[in-house]
Amino acid sequence: MNVPSDVLVVGASAAGLAIVESLRRKGYRGRITLLDEEAGTPYDRPPLSKQVLAGTWDAERTHLRTRDVLEALDAEFVLGERAVSLDAATRTVRTASGRELGAQAVVLATGLRARRLPGLTGISGVHVLRTLDDAAQLRKELLHAEQAVVIGDGVLGAEIAATARQMGRDVTLAGPQAAPMRTQLGAAIADQLAVLHSGHGVRLRPHTLVQEVETTEGRVRGVRTAESEVLPADLVVTAVGGVPATGWLADSGLVLEDGVVCDSHCRAAEGIYAVGDVARFQHQTLGRSLRLENRTNATEQAQTVAANILGEDRPYTPVPYFWTDQLGVKIQVYGLPTPTAAVHIAEGDVEEGRFVARYLDDEGHPVAVLGWNMPKQARKHRQHLLPLYTPSTRPEPATASR
Structure with missing residues (x-):
């Protein structure tokens, strides 16, 4: 595979910016353009419903990077321009103002719109x-x-x-x-x-x-x-909930089903990739498609996509993860809890407000881990999920404890 001479990223989200940073860290020196409909500096979304809403953070603190760091990326930021169409064959994006932007590789990182x-x-x-x-x-x-x-x-x-x-x-x-x-x-x-x-x-x-x-x-x-x-x-x-921001792709020729449908390498078409909340990718080891809406996925998936743009041929096989802070409690979830999974307390105590729970399937295999005010311990228990996400045998049934 030839390394593309230029890359266009549509969406200056956390995922979009992570693409640019990952490419530069890997030594890519080609032209990079980052397009987004919002005019301001790229910012982080998780703090909006917590620190920003509460007033403990101002808007500037949500900025993902300082201006100096952004300038050092040597990328062209086209902000305040909304993408309205994509010609997948020529990898050309047209904006609402009539501007046309093209590149040998295009990354879609447009995220969600509020439903x-x-x-x-x-x-x-x-x-x-x-x-x-x-x-x-x-x-x-x-x-x-x-x-x-x-x-x-x-x-x-x-x-x-x-x-x-x-x-x-x-x-x-x-x-x-x-x-x-x-x-x-x-x-x-x-x-x-x-x-x-x-x-x-x-x-x-x-x-x-x-x-x-x-x-x-x-x-x-x-x-x-x-x-x-x-x-x-x-x-x-x-x-x-949110709706994947794919309306502008309706006539692109890409497959759109609750997101941009991709293969296991996050590729939607030749030279076109999707990343972050908008990407529905095939998880190679789970054998199913996933679309993950969380901040960690945005960064990790971007690293894989950047590697694939540069020819590394790497499937994306994450352990799904999300977290939330509410009323003094930090909840972290690794894996995919299912409605029928049995929940067992592996560490800590529910009454004391600090515990790690393991979700087990009908055969006693762990499918998810949750930490309630026990972040370090939850991450330790995450290792029990790794066999589900790597090409290895199923783990032995877990021993329930309370």
């Missing part, structure tokens, strides 16, 4: 949280709000509810699950998270679907559920 509920747009007091501007607007209104309702009980919704409650707001967290983050954590641990939120004064409304918001003179005043109950609110945040 919006029908009928909840254009209403004063109703917010989503995806960008730095979103966080600034939400914080501004949250400081003066009395009753906030967060719609959506996944990771983002739970984090926003936790932060808003720590700011002293009256908070209701409403969602379709039996407990916050049940899909990500399983029933047993999600119940512990529900206890944590309730203990800090967050009102939980499980099994709740939202029908509409009620307004007065264009301003939200409540949320009406499918059971016709009205939850009072002068501020509403919808946190119902």
Whole structure:
């Protein structure tokens, strides 16, 4: 494989910037262009629902790199330009202003867009949280709000509810699950998270679907559920997941199915790769496709893609990982918990608020590890998952302990 003379990265996200840095660290001296629709310095997203919303970080602290470091990358940053189409055959991207950018290798790192509920747009007091501007607007209104309702009980919704409650707001967290983050954590641990939120004064409304918001003179005043109950609110945040930002690729010829479909090397087509939240790649050892939405994946996947651009022919076989901080608790999850997995405490104690849980399949094999305020210990237990992600035999059944 010939090393491309130039590389175009669409999306100045954490993943997009990591591509540029990885290429330069590996000695690549070709031309690199980084295109993004936001005009500001590339920034990190995990702090938005926590430190930025709480006001403990200002916007500058979210910047992924200083200007001096960015300049040292010797890349062209085309910011404030939105990509509107891709010609996969010629690897040419057209922007909203009519500009055309092409390269021998193109990396798609456009991430997600916040999913919006029908009928909840254009209403004063109703917010989503995806960008730095979103966080600034939400914080501004949250400081003066009395009753906030967060719609959506996944990771983002739970984090926003936790932060808003720590700011002293009256908070209701409403969602379709039996407990916050049940899909990500399983029933047993999600119940512990529900206890944590309730203990800090967050009102939980499980099994709740939202029908509409009620307004007065264009301003939200409540949320009406499918059971016709009205939850009072002068501020509403919808946190119902993200949609891969692939709309601009509709006529590109690439395969789009809940993300940009890639092979095990994160390649979507000849000379075109995808990375980060937008990439649906084939996990070679699991034998299935995955799309991972987390900060760690953005960096690790970018390193693999950069290597492949330079001809290393490396499959991407990560141990999935995500983390969240809520109400003084750090939760870390390695692997992929399943709804039917048995949960056993491998270290620590649930009552003391510090433990490591192992998720076991029907044969007693570990499929995931969770740390609750035990980060070092959780990482140690991660080693039990490695046989699932490397071409080796299955591990011996784990011994349950409590």
